[in-house]
Structures are given as C-alpha cells and as structure tokens.
Amino acid sequence: MLVLSCATPGYTMHSLKSSMPRSTAIRSSFNCDHPFVPEVAKAVDSLYSEFRAVDNLVACNSSRVLKAFQNARVGSHHFAGCTGYGHDEAGGREALDQAFAEIVGAESAIVRSQFFSGTHAITCALFAFLRPGDELLAVAGAPYDTLEEVIGKRDSHELGSLKDFGVMYRELPLAEDGGLDWDTLAGALRPHTKCALIQRSCGYSWRRSLSVNEIGRAIKIIKMQNPDCLVMVDNCYGEFVEGIEPPMVGADLIAGSLIKNPGGTIAPCGGYVAGRKQWVDAAAARLSAPGLGVDCGSTPGDIMRALFQGLFLAPQMVGEAIKGTFLVSEVMASEGYKVQPLPRVPRHDTVQVYYLSVPCLANYSKK
Numbered sequence: 001m002l003v004l005s006c007a008t009p010g011y012t013m014h015s016l017k018s019s020m021p022r023s024t025a026i027r028s029s030f031n032c033d034h035p036f037v038p039e040v041a042k043a044v045d046s047l048y049s050e051f052r053a054v055d056n057l058v059a060c061n062s063s064r065v066l067k068a069f070q071n072a073r074v075g076s077h078h079f080a081g082c083t084g085y086g087h088d089e090a091g092g093r094e095a096l097d098q099a100f101a102e103i104v105g106a107e108s109a110i111v112r113s114q115f116f117s118g119t120h121a122i123t124c125a126l127f128a129f130l131r132p133g134d135e136l137l138a139v140a141g142a143p144y145d146t147l148e149e150v151i152g153k154r155d156s157h158e159l160g161s162l163k164d165f166g167v168m169y170r171e172l173p174l175a176e177d178g179g180l181d182w183d184t185l186a187g188a189l190r191p192h193t194k195c196a197l198i199q200r201s202c203g204y205s206w207r208r209s210l211s212v213n214e215i216g217r218a219i220k221i222i223k224m225q226n227p228d229c230l231v232m233v234d235n236c237y238g239e240f241v242e243g244i245e246p247p248m249v250g251a252d253l254i255a256g257s258l259i260k261n262p263g264g265t266i267a268p269c270g271g272y273v274a275g276r277k278q279w280v281d282a283a284a285a286r287l288s289a290p291g292l293g294v295d296c297g298s299t300p301g302d303i304m305r306a307l308f309q310g311l312f313l314a315p316q317m318v319g320e321a322i323k324g325t326f327l328v329s330e331v332m333a334s335e336g337y338k339v340q341p342l343p344r345v346p347r348h349d350t351v352q353v354y355y356l357s358v359p360c361l362a363n364y365s366k367k
C-alpha cells in the first residue's frame, strides 16, 4: 500500500494541540498481548465485510494467476538466469510473458527486468504508438509528474521527448468530482489524435482513482469518435485491485512497474507492457531496438525466479495492501483527519492519502 500523508497549512495550530493526548495514547498502549490500540481494534472489527470482500477478490485473482501459470506450463527450469545476449535461456521469458498476458486479458505481454520503472515502461508504450504529427490526449487530467519530460510538457533539454519528435499534446482536466469529464470527452478527439492516455490510479495527487469499468466506458467513448485512436492505460498501482484489468475492457496497451503491485513485494526490479501484439512488439522495439524485439536480454542470477514468485504472490500482497487502505482510512477519518479515498468506499488502487495535519474538526465523526 502506498500511504501518502500531506501537511496542509489550512488547519489551525491550536487544533493540533487538542489531538496530542489521543496520538500519545496510540503510541504508548502498544504491546504484544493486544497488538492493536483500541482505535485500530475497533476499526478492524467494523471492517469485517470489507475484509471479507478483499479475501474473495484475492481468491479470484489468485486462481486466475494459477490458471495462467498452468497454461504457460511454468516450471523450475524457467527460473534459471542467463548472461550475455540472453539468447540461451530455457523459455522463462516466454512463459512469464504468456502468463502475464493471460492474467491481464491481453493478446501479448513483455515483462522484463530491463524496464527501469513504471515511467520507462509507459514511455516505451507511448513511443510505440506515436509518430511525428500525431497528438497525444491525456483524458484523466495531468499525467504523473515524471511523464512531463517524456511528453515535453516540461523542458526535456532536447533529450528526445515526444514533443522533440513532433508529437503534440493536449489534456482534458478532470471534472469537479475528481472523475473523468464525460461530456468533454465525448467531443474531445481531433483527426490527428492518435493516442488517448488514461491514468488509472490517482498517483500522488488528490483525485479519485478510476475503476476499470470507468476506463471501459471512456474507451467506448474514444473509439466511437475514432476507432483508430489507440488507448494506453497507465496501470501503476492498479493491478489486482479489481477482478478485471483494462485490456479486458478494450485498452490497446497497459504499462506498469514490477516495483509496485505485480511484483508482489518480491520482484527486485522491472516493469511490463501488455496489450495488442502489434503494439507490444513496437514497445519491445523501443525497450531494445527494432529487429531485436523480445527475444534477447539477459536476466542473470535469481531474477527470473523472483519475477515469477512475485507475480504469483501479487494478488495476496495487493489484498493486504487494500486492507491496509481500508484500515488507515477508517482510523484516520474517525480521528478527524481528511482522507482519500473515504472509509469503506470500493478501492481502485493501492493508494491511501490522508492529511497528516491537525484533525479537521468539522469532519470529525467518532463512531
């Protein structure tokens, strides 16, 4: 779970004083017989049905992962490392790609330790789609910060941003409720809009995260205007939070990081791109080089084993993270802090934000 705490100068200091005895009590009452302080114990008891629903989600996602591992005939021979060009490996890359593609409902996938991060994987996907004269349209407000230099929104000092290559960029602000602006989206595409970018998770901003069904609705609206417009979903922090993934509702490509949800806390590095085969191949050519594609790249040591193991554990780890978000949100809101998402609201990513400032007494509701 990613917990973001933000200090807001908007709350007055005297209220902070009034919250001190309670926080001190939280710290000092910890012991092994009663591992949870009373506020947390009470929240845990009250969250039984949310936790139960998460257990069902974990069971459902784990069985999808297991089935995909069986279909890819994953075995211990796939865990071996390789060096040099990486040609001489025992099918581990192919099995991992095949399993991952099935798990997310995609035609194809490339899961590699050589992706440095989510930003790198997303960049490969965007460069797969876009050519000079095309337009990239971000439909869910400003994309994650690190993409600003990739797009050329922020000066990339001629290092080769999309803008440097003649790709135009536009973004649709979010609606007042923090969700997609459906009315504007319905007429947003222009003839040269080649790719629509949808960010599933709120990332580090104070906005709603999108459900996969909302993403599916957006894709329908985009494709209705131009069936050739390709849709790329930044899937960071969203994997396994629901029982379906964006390729199942029509996303052409998704990309994300193994250092987050799908690495299951085990993967030491890496990322992925998944979706339609033609575009996964093009993203692979950005990661490596045109002509090299997906069939090379060494993975020394234990890394392949860790990637398989992490992916296998990911639904369970994500489930624990989601329970964490419910718990943090419940406790912090009951202590009067501003939280997002709100307590007991269905989760669409593993991010929980609370303002670690003084309690917002207006919202204070002791249960």
Ligand SMILES: Cc1ncc(COP(=O)(O)O)c(C=O)c1O
Binding pocket: 117, 118, 119, 120, 144, 146, 199, 200, 201, 202, 203, 204, 234, 236, 237, 257, 259
């Ligand atoms: C929604 C979202 N997209 C993209 C990224 C970028 O991922 P990375 O930090 O792995 O480059 C992040 C990082 O937190 C994120 O939250």
